[in-house]
Amino acid sequence: MSLMWLETEGSPFVVVPRDALPYWSGTEGDHYDRACEVTDLVDVLELPDGAEALILADEPLATAYLPEHQVLARWCYAESTEDAADIITTRLGTAEWEEGPVLRTAGELVMFDAAYFGTEVGILVDSATLDLGVGSYRVDSASIEPDDHTCFRLHRFVELS
Template identity: 35%
Template sequence: MSQPSWVDSGGGPLVVVPAAVLSEWRGASVDDTDTWNDYERACRIDGWVGVVDVGGDEALVLADEPASTTYLPDRRIFVRWLCAVSEAEVVRLVPRAVENADWEDAGTWTTSGPAELFDSGYTGDGLEHTTHLTVDLARGTYLIRTAFVQPDKRTALMLVHLVEQTQPVRVSP
């Protein structure tokens, strides 16, 4: 595995917003105090992952820990760095972590296609101000699987795996 790019959080959840509705993500805006802003909705996700509506699409929320996160497109896995001695150690241990993962289903995410991973406090049209990462995905519905993995005594990772769901074939009578 080559050196990945990592996205950090300022303290809240990270979010994966489809590019088609990126400008609809308003982050921690304070324009409308009568409704929950997008950042607050992301913070309300209970557990490691969840989805929230955005502009007629869905955003994937990587919640619970403000952990540095990268995306491995060849495996469709987000790696969340909870505890480790170094980035090199995380990179070295990812294959073992994936192999030993005890996956748990965590719902589904339907996306219109490629998306951006970034700190949920930022607006989708303000990504030049923060680190972000392109997540190249096909349009569709994905089963979300999570696994908390400790590949050694000094390393803890949260893995979020997206499994593409195939549509059942309808047979005409």
């Protein structure tokens, strides 16, 4: 399986409910500033309509979504993209996960460069769709380093009952 890696222009990634895309104001409003102030690996910001946005902070790493595992994979370093999906999926079960924030969602989410307006998704900025069901998800994080030349940071969505 090959992964579609997205990159930003140096900004954090943001994950926003599709219905709330018009509320994300990119660099023109305070959303971008708030996203850039996040110091944890991931954090949740409230949007004006009560929706929540997930911020992937730290470094502006290339990121891919593995829908069958509900995992975001962030490329720290590796020699090639060829085996990335296999490396990640074989190590999901042994990763040491740290519990993260809780994200409430009403369904489909969209990941894109936080510098852009939500209304520019699919027009001026590439995006990835995360089709999670309605509910609350804890976003746990882990790093996997199978050798000295490979490292991925992972964020998984754990559905809460």
